Amino acid sequence: MTTAPRETSRDAFSVAFTVGTYGVAFGAAGIAAGFSVLQTCLFSLLTFTGASQFAAVGVMAAGGGAVSAVAAATMLGTRNALYGLQMAPLVRVKGFRRVMAAHLTIDESTGVALAQTPRGTHAMRRGFWLTGVGVYLFWNLFTLLGAIGAKALGNPASWGLDAAVPAAFLGLLWPRLTTTFLRVVAASSMAFAVLVTPWLPAGLPIIASALVAVVWGWRER
Amino acid sequence: MSSATAWIVLGATSVLCFGVKLLGYYIPEGWLARPRLQRVNALVPISLLSALVVAEGLVVKTHVVLDHRLAGLAVALAALFAKAPFPVVVASAAITSALVYHLH
Numbered sequence: 001m002t003t004a005p006r007e008t009s010r011d012a013f014s015v016a017f018t019v020g021t022y023g024v025a026f027g028a029a030g031i032a033a034g035f036s037v038l039q040t041c042l043f044s045l046l047t048f049t050g051a052s053q054f055a056a057v058g059v060m061a062a063g064g065g066a067v068s069a070v071a072a073a074t075m076l077g078t079r080n081a082l083y084g085l086q087m088a089p090l091v092r093v094k095g096f097r098r099v100m101a102a103h104l105t106i107d108e109s110t111g112v113a114l115a116q117t118p119r120g121t122h123a124m125r126r127g128f129w130l131t132g133v134g135v136y137l138f139w140n141l142f143t144l145l146g147a148i149g150a151k152a153l154g155n156p157a158s159w160g161l162d163a164a165v166p167a168a169f170l171g172l173l174w175p176r177l178t179t180t181f182l183r184v185v186a187a188s189s190m191a192f193a194v195l196v197t198p199w200l201p202a203g204l205p206i207i208a209s210a211l212v213a214v215v216w217g218w219r220e221r
Numbered sequence: 222m223s224s225a226t227a228w229i230v231l232g233a234t235s236v237l238c239f240g241v242k243l244l245g246y247y248i249p250e251g252w253l254a255r256p257r258l259q260r261v262n263a264l265v266p267i268s269l270l271s272a273l274v275v276a277e278g279l280v281v282k283t284h285v286v287l288d289h290r291l292a293g294l295a296v297a298l299a300a301l302f303a304k305a306p307f308p309v310v311v312a313s314a315a316i317t318s319a320l321v322y323h324l325h
Contacts, residue, residue: 018306025311034222039231046235049242051266055273056234062276066226070233076269077238078262084245102243163293163318164311166278170294171310173270174301185264189271194285197275202282209272210265217261 008116008123012130015108019050020138025168026053027146032156032165033061037147044143048136049106051172052077055206058165064203072206083110090124104132185216289325293318 023044030040035057043053052073059069084105090113091101109132116123153159177183189212193205200208278294279285293314300310 022307024308035227035231036224039227042231043235046231047238049238051270052234052238055269056230058273058277060222060227060230062280063282064276066230066233069230070237072269072273073234074237074241076266077241079266080238080242081245081248082259082262084242085248085250088246098246099243102246103239105242105245157289157322158319160289160293160315160317160319160322163278163290163297164315166274166290166294167297167311167314168307169270169273169277170297170301171307173267173274176267176270182264182267185267186271189268190275193272193275194279197280197285198283200283202280203276205280206269206272206276209268213264213268214261217264218257220256220260 005123005126008112008119008127009130011112011115012127012134015112015131016134016138019108019135020142022050022168023139023142024146024149025164026050026057026139027143027148028150028156028161029054029061029146029165029168030057030143031147031150032161033057035060037144037151040147041140041144044140047073048103048139049077049080050139054165054168054172058169059203059206061162061165062202062206064206065201068201068203068207072203075207075210079107080105083107086110087113087128090121091128101128101132104129104136106132106135108132108135181216181221185212188212188216289318289321292321 026044027040030043031037043056047053055076056069056073059072084102087101087105087110093101109128112131113124113128116127150161153161156162173186177186189209192212193209196205196208278290279287296317297310297314300313305313
């Protein structure tokens with residue numbers, strides 16, 4: 001099929017651009033949490049995994065400690081290891097290229113690669129790299145724009161940035177709630193977080209909520 | 222947050238998140254094949270993101286506070302039900318929250 005590469009490129013570009021624009025929200029969230037424009041941009045360049053970045057700045061914005069912020073971000077990032085496990089036999093690279101592949105291993109690059117399965121291994125590999133590089137470029141560009149914009153705006157509450165951050169989390173959560181069971185997990189995690197908030201130091205309820213995942217995931221259903 | 226804390230959070234988050242990504246390329250496949258581990262791992266993002274919605278939208282320090290942010294979240298929820306794209310969800314929440322903040 002000669003059209004396969006073009007369709008793969010189109011898939012990759014549309015995902016990369018759409019997801020990349022979310023970077024504006026992260027840029028604003030970083031500034032609202034008290035990070036500098038440079039630090040906010042370095043998050044997107046070096047951490048480069050959206051939910052973890054939002055978590056790190058989100059915990060700091062909530063008044064949590066550095067350990068809670070880093071732990072929440074890392075726990076959210078563990079799914080990337082599972083993606084890497086699936087992508088390793090596909091991309092088959094060593095040395096510096098493997099480091100690059102690892103850095104670009106996120107929800108979107110893995111998702112587009114797996115979606116190309118009917119088009120063959122070549123299209124999958126192409127989908128992985130194009131999406132990974134594409135998201136990287138757009139995500140960083142839009143992070144910079146969001147950070148500069150938020151810096152210019154000033155008081156976060158005055159512009160609704162303090163509500164934009166939880167709305168962004170809700171937006172990241174929403175597409176994952178594909179079954180009733182997953183919606184129950186989400187609702188019970190929220191209830192748990194509300195209940196433990198008065199009893200734990202700021203930021204810790206976020207980490208503690210992983211226990212809800214352990215409880216629900218322990219037994220087969 | 223002090224500047225030093227900000228740099229520490231940035232550095233540690235970046236190193237650990239990259240380390241976890243790289244791990245996926247080096248560990249043998251059997252290691253993570255345990256069903257229980259996979260089930261829990263699939264649920265962890267859902268639990269953490271849910272708790273983050275609460276921590277960011279309903280909490281100030283260690284108190285549950287219902288304020289202008291809740292109005293923004295409600296509108297975000299409505300936008301998600303209406304299948305609005307992500308930027309619209311975030312922007313509508315911000316605008317609503319800012320309006321309520323200024324009306325008070």
